[in-house]
Amino acid sequence: MERRQVWKRVKRRKTLYLFLVPAVAAVFIFNYLPMLGIVIAFQDYTVSQGFLSSPFVGFKHFAAMFDNPDFYDSLKNTLGINVFAILIGFPMPILMALMVNELREGRFKKTVQSITYLPHFISWVIIGGIVYRLLDQDTGIVNIIITSVFGGEAIAFMREPHYFWGIAIGSAIWKEIGWNSIIYLAAITAIDQQLYEAAIVDGAGRVKRIWHITLPGIAPTIIVLFILTTGSIVSVNFSVGGTMTPNFETLFNLRNAMVSSASDNLDILVYKIGVQYAHYSYASAIGLFQSIVALILIVLSNRLSKKVNGYGLY
Known part of the structure; x- marks a missing residue:
């Protein structure tokens, strides 16, 4: 009976479902079909033999991965950068959305939105150059202010590893905070305006309206995005709207040899091993470890959300 009802709904909306076909096909071709290549992680893969003929070696590359000191250094950097980025950066788009939503003057509101959205469309290559210019030890505006205004000594920000995490996280937040706030602004617009009107009649101030109406109204969106964000803890390429973790382009364009001890994470390790040294099987083993x-993390955080809040991704 339920199947018949489903097919009836499909027939009634067949035109709408036809529009989904290209998207489903794209996801299948570019996301699911390449998963056949996972088998490379368990082979001594060579391009000439392909993954159908390359010899199986079991967990050889995983054992080598866990015996490699560079793997643990990269894992430490990945976890450190992403955990701090989530703790500091995840609330930022929410706060930005709340502040933009409270602006009443239309022209000023649009100006603020345009200014905060703009960095998202700038390439990380350009952003990296800007950051290097701003933080240059001799000519950077930051060091000019430190030496001229505060009388301090110039700091070699881009040569000292212990500054790199903060620079990478700060750059990612500045670039993406406006763009990621769009999701929360869309969720805010879906809140019933009569709730605000009733709160105003009851004498609730702006802060109380935000706390008791706006935040509970967008809580499901916050929870879903936070669950998805947990997947980025071990992979900077797991980029979802609402996350503020630096991606591969962030770290690759900001790093240099002098800060490699703080900048080289798992994705850069995969790039080095897989692209530069052509050890495809070893790189695939690291990538599979990140995905698993x-x-x-996503499954566990989803279950925890369901127990605590009663809703999650599925």
């Missing part, structure tokens, strides 16, 4: 850990 990300999946486990």
Whole structure:
């Protein structure tokens, strides 16, 4: 009976479902079909033999991965950068959306939105150059202010590893905070305006309206995005709207040899091993490890959300 009802709904909306076909096909071709290549992680893969003929070696590359000191250094950097980025950066788009929503003057509101959205469309290559210019030890505006205004000594920000995490996280927040706030602004517009009107009649101030109406209204969106964000803890390429974790382009364009001890994470390790040294099987083993850990974190955070809040991704 339920199947018949489903097919009836499909027939009634067949035109709408036809519009989904290109999107489903794209996801299948570019997301699911390449998963056949996972088998490379368990082979001594060579391009000439392909993944159908390359010899299987079991967990050889995983054992080598866990015996490699560079893997643990990269894992430390990945976890450190992403955990701090989530703790500091995840609330930022929410606060930005709340502040923009409270602006009443239309022209000023649009100006603020345009200014905060603009960095998202600038390439990380350009952003990296800007950051290097701003933080240059001799000519950077930051060091000019430190030396001229505060009388301090110039700091080699881009040569000292212990500054890199903060620079990478700060750059990612500045670039993406406006763009990621769009999701929360859309969620705010879906809140019933009669709730605000009733709160105003009851004498609730702006802060109380935000706390008791706006935040509970967008809580499901916050929870869903936070669950998805947990998958980015071990992979900077797991980019979802609402996350503020630096991606591969962030770190690759900001890093240099002098800060490699703080900048080289798992994705850069995969790039080095897989692209530069052509050890495809070893790089695939690291990538598979990242994907499995990300999946486990998402599933666990989803279950925790369901127990605590009663809703999650599925």
